[in-house]
Amino acid sequence: MMKKVGIRDVATAAQVSVTTVSHALNETHASRVNPQTRAHIQSVAAQLGYSPNKLASGLRTQRSNFLGLVSDEIATTPFAGEMLQGAQDAAYERGWLVMILDSSMDLELEKHQINFLLQHQIDGLIYARMFHQEVVLPAQLAKTPVVLLDAVSGDGSNSSVVPDEVAAASTATTALIEAGHRRIGFINNRDDIPATHARLHGYREALDKHQIDFDPSLVITAAADASGGRVAALQMLAAETRPTAVFCFNDRMAMGAYQAAGSLGLRIPHDLSVIGIDNLELIADELWPGLTTVALPHYEMGSWAAERLLDEIEGKAGASQLHQKLDCPLIERASIAPPTPG
Amino acid sequence: MMKKVGIRDVATAAQVSVTTVSHALNETHASRVNPQTRAHIQSVAAQLGYSPNKLASGLRTQRSNFLGLVSDEIATTPFAGEMLQGAQDAAYERGWLVMILDSSMDLELEKHQINFLLQHQIDGLIYARMFHQEVVLPAQLAKTPVVLLDAVSGDGSNSSVVPDEVAAASTATTALIEAGHRRIGFINNRDDIPATHARLHGYREALDKHQIDFDPSLVITAAADASGGRVAALQMLAAETRPTAVFCFNDRMAMGAYQAAGSLGLRIPHDLSVIGIDNLELIADELWPGLTTVALPHYEMGSWAAERLLDEIEGKAGASQLHQKLDCPLIERASIAPPTPG
Numbered sequence: 149m150m151k152k153v154g155i156r157d158v159a160t161a162a163q164v165s166v167t168t169v170s171h172a173l174n175e176t177h178a179s180r181v182n183p184q185t186r187a188h189i190q191s192v193a194a195q196l197g198y199s200p201n202k203l204a205s206g207l208r209t210q211r212s213n214f215l216g217l218v219s220d221e222i223a224t225t226p227f228a229g230e231m232l233q234g235a236q237d238a239a240y241e242r243g244w245l246v247m248i249l250d251s252s253m254d255l256e257l258e259k260h261q262i263n264f265l266l267q268h269q270i271d272g273l274i275y276a277r278m279f280h281q282e283v284v285l286p287a288q289l290a291k292t293p294v295v296l297l298d299a300v301s302g303d304g305s306n307s308s309v310v311p312d313e314v315a316a317a318s319t320a321t322t323a324l325i326e327a328g329h330r331r332i333g334f335i336n337n338r339d340d341i342p343a344t345h346a347r348l349h350g351y352r353e354a355l356d357k358h359q360i361d362f363d364p365s366l367v368i369t370a371a372a373d374a375s376g377g378r379v380a381a382l383q384m385l386a387a388e389t390r391p392t393a394v395f396c397f398n399d400r401m402a403m404g405a406y407q408a409a410g411s412l413g414l415r416i417p418h419d420l421s422v423i424g425i426d427n428l429e430l431i432a433d434e435l436w437p438g439l440t441t442v443a444l445p446h447y448e449m450g451s452w453a454a455e456r457l458l459d460e461i462e463g464k465a466g467a468s469q470l471h472q473k474l475d476c477p478l479i480e481r482a483s484i485a486p487p488t489p490g
Numbered sequence: 491m492m493k494k495v496g497i498r499d500v501a502t503a504a505q506v507s508v509t510t511v512s513h514a515l516n517e518t519h520a521s522r523v524n525p526q527t528r529a530h531i532q533s534v535a536a537q538l539g540y541s542p543n544k545l546a547s548g549l550r551t552q553r554s555n556f557l558g559l560v561s562d563e564i565a566t567t568p569f570a571g572e573m574l575q576g577a578q579d580a581a582y583e584r585g586w587l588v589m590i591l592d593s594s595m596d597l598e599l600e601k602h603q604i605n606f607l608l609q610h611q612i613d614g615l616i617y618a619r620m621f622h623q624e625v626v627l628p629a630q631l632a633k634t635p636v637v638l639l640d641a642v643s644g645d646g647s648n649s650s651v652v653p654d655e656v657a658a659a660s661t662a663t664t665a666l667i668e669a670g671h672r673r674i675g676f677i678n679n680r681d682d683i684p685a686t687h688a689r690l691h692g693y694r695e696a697l698d699k700h701q702i703d704f705d706p707s708l709v710i711t712a713a714a715d716a717s718g719g720r721v722a723a724l725q726m727l728a729a730e731t732r733p734t735a736v737f738c739f740n741d742r743m744a745m746g747a748y749q750a751a752g753s754l755g756l757r758i759p760h761d762l763s764v765i766g767i768d769n770l771e772l773i774a775d776e777l778w779p780g781l782t783t784v785a786l787p788h789y790e791m792g793s794w795a796a797e798r799l800l801d802e803i804e805g806k807a808g809a810s811q812l813h814q815k816l817d818c819p820l821i822e823r824a825s826i827a828p829p830t831p832g
Contacts, residue, residue: 170594226568226772236592240599245606248590250578257582264587268610374776400776407778410752430568430772434716434742436749
């Protein structure tokens with residue numbers, strides 16, 4: 149059987165985001181996409197044989213299957229929506245609906261929400277965190293199929309999906325190296341979370357691979373927001389031999405690096421190249437020049453979690469759990485240029 | 491009976507956002523708030539007698555009541571989470587849970603989601619839109635209590651809550667006038683949506699009230715993002731007698747005005763004052779200097795919708811529908827200063 153063409157396939161082929169495809173192929177939202185892009189996406193979708201009518205035939209005839217998705221803090225997380233959308237789209241293509249509950253990190257509320265879902269004959273649950281972390285699953289869920297989204301459990305007893313953080317940082321660093329940079333600063337998060345350690349690892353791995361010595365003075369940690377990135381970048385750029393390029397832990401910190409460069413009269417990318425991680429469109433698209441960054445695959449993680457959970461529920465999965473790390477693609481905009489001689 | 495002190499009361503008294511209060515009073519998230527702010531919030535909460543344990547006693551003993559919330563595009567809307575959180579907190583304080591479904595503007599999916607909720611004995615539904623607009627309610631919902639969130643219906647047959655757009659724009663314009671500005675540009679959205687017209691109205695109302703003549707050359711419309719704001723601001727600032735202050739339709743457009751000012755060597759706020767609308771923290775907090783803006787009350791709208799819906803379900807509401815416009819408070823940061831003489 150041929151694999152059904154999905155919205156992700158169209159996005160990849162058209163080199164746009166899943167959200168843009170979704171808007172372009174939807175009557176109500178099409179006006180948000182510029183006409184050229186829209187025509188391009190429609191043409192790609194037609195070539196691939198993608199049908200924007202996502203309704204699985206099963207939904208009309210089967211009982212209404214539903215999955216629960218419990219997450220910690222949708223309200224304060226700008227890319228939460230992409231994960232939810234990915235899970236929902238994948239479930240819907242197979243005839244399932246997803247019920248979303250936001251526990252706001254209140255463990256008592258979470259317990260009630262999960263009990264409620266179990267009472268309502270939930271068939272499985274996606275247990276989501278809004279950034280990659282280790283979790284302990286509530287005991288109530290011992291007998292329910294559960295897949296962890298952007299999280300892993302210490303005992304590995306549930307399938308899980310997270311971004312490949314090491315590869316993401318290596319991709320970012322390599323993009324700077326390939327543009328000709330050798331003196332590359334890394335502004336890292338100061339929080340003790342998996343991404344902090346893994347991204348430092350990936351940065352060093354890329355340097356090693358290109359025979360560039362690791363210089364600890366080129367790594368500064370700070371709060372993972374624009375203000376933290378700005379202060380760290382100002383410090384880094386005041387050094388006698390300043391880096392010609394900066395890799396920032398995330399796009400918010402990269403926004404701070406832009407502010408630091410601006411205040412020092414350095415132009416991006418001519419005087420300083422910058423790259424982030426996240427592809428948070430509200431920042432990466434809106435900065436001027438646009439921020440080249442490495443996308444965290446939030447939509448794809450949500451989609452993977454729903455697919456895997458349904459495979460487990462429907463008996464299509466093998467006996468062993470899967471622990472998936474998803475690729476993080478480079479998204480090129482305009483913040484990288486070769487270093488200026490001298 | 492005394493009204494119970496809610497999280498909003500603490501936020502107002504402490505002059506911080508509801509999200510910040512939520513984090514400060516939550517063990518797991520407290521580290522996200524700086525220690526001084528946290529101590530301040532804890533002291534205010536103690537003074538008011540607010541208990542961060544939100545669990546209504548009813549939830550333990552009653553049957554699990556639940557509300558549905560169907561919205562159009564959580565995935566692509568940065569402040570969607572605040573609305574969901576407001577609805578969820580208000581419902582939870584009264585012993586109810588909220589199930590969230592995102593229709594992604596797919597009307598067929600929305601129909602299935604609503605059928606599904608109705609089959610699962612939903613007692614009421616919040617029908618949400620992610621920006622203020624007019625909607626036609628699906629026919630399936632004719633017999634279910636429904637409150638419209640950030641939306642109104644043409645026939646007025648359901649209670650609804652939206653921001654007071656005219657007052658928001660008047661507040662923004664007045665903040666610039668009170669700082670001493672008389673030549674105030676308005677960069678408006680070019681989309682034909684209620685906010686576009688209402689905010690122009692509010693801008694003119696504030697000018698009138700202060701005997702400042704309306705000058706049509708000071709109003710430019712553009713796409714409602716940073717790039718649109720940048721192009722419009724560049725045009726406005728190139729004029730012979732440029733404005734000393736700019737009111738932008740939203741925070742993203744204000745980000746574009748910052749970029750335009752930067753490229754012209756104008757410092758904010760000394761050479762140009764800027765104000766937005768939204769209080770989108772990812773932008774308003776992260777810009778440098780911080781953006782003074784008018785907050786759209788997303789959390790409060792979500793909360794109002796849930797309260798109203800529960801009043802209707804529990805027979806505590808009067809016979810007539812309410813159409814509520816909520817206040818939009820000024821959030822002062824650092825982008826407004828008096829005009830420079832000459």
